[in-house]
Amino acid sequence: MRVADIVTASVLLLVSGVVVFDAVRLGIGWSTDGPKSGFLPFWLGVLMIAVCAVIVAQAARRADARPFVTRAQLGPVLKVLWPAVALVVLTQWLGLYVSAALYTGFYMRWIGRHSALAVLAVAILFPLATFFIFEKWFLVPMPKGPLEAWLGQ
Numbered sequence: 001m002r003v004a005d006i007v008t009a010s011v012l013l014l015v016s017g018v019v020v021f022d023a024v025r026l027g028i029g030w031s032t033d034g035p036k037s038g039f040l041p042f043w044l045g046v047l048m049i050a051v052c053a054v055i056v057a058q059a060a061r062r063a064d065a066r067p068f069v070t071r072a073q074l075g076p077v078l079k080v081l082w083p084a085v086a087l088v089v090l091t092q093w094l095g096l097y098v099s100a101a102l103y104t105g106f107y108m109r110w111i112g113r114h115s116a117l118a119v120l121a122v123a124i125l126f127p128l129a130t131f132f133i134f135e136k137w138f139l140v141p142m143p144k145g146p147l148e149a150w151l152g153q
Helices: 002-026 039-061 071-094 096-110 116-137 146-150
Strands: none
Touching (some): 002 039, 071 096, 096 116
């Protein structure tokens, strides 16, 4: 567990450093109309650097030989990971909305053991609602697949 804490905090420390560096490039001060573009990212990056430094220091002092994850704990993690990976891969070919419907339905049935009616209702209504929210109201185009093309979207 100690090594995982140090590695994770170190990677986040590095990413936070990049955020701070780029925020300085954007400007972290105040202009006549309020804070510049880099103001909030800069302070969030500084906060992340401080927190990550504390985590690294605490983990370095701790003599903990426990593993990060046991075999028993890995099963539930993989039950979440593989469907999420499948969602990302399927989005490339089926589009976001169809992939989200399949993912939601599969996950509700497999993990949640919900009834078929509840699975169908949520798996259809959730992507439909997100379609209208993003595509129609906010006018944000999302990845589309053959179904949306067939429907003229």
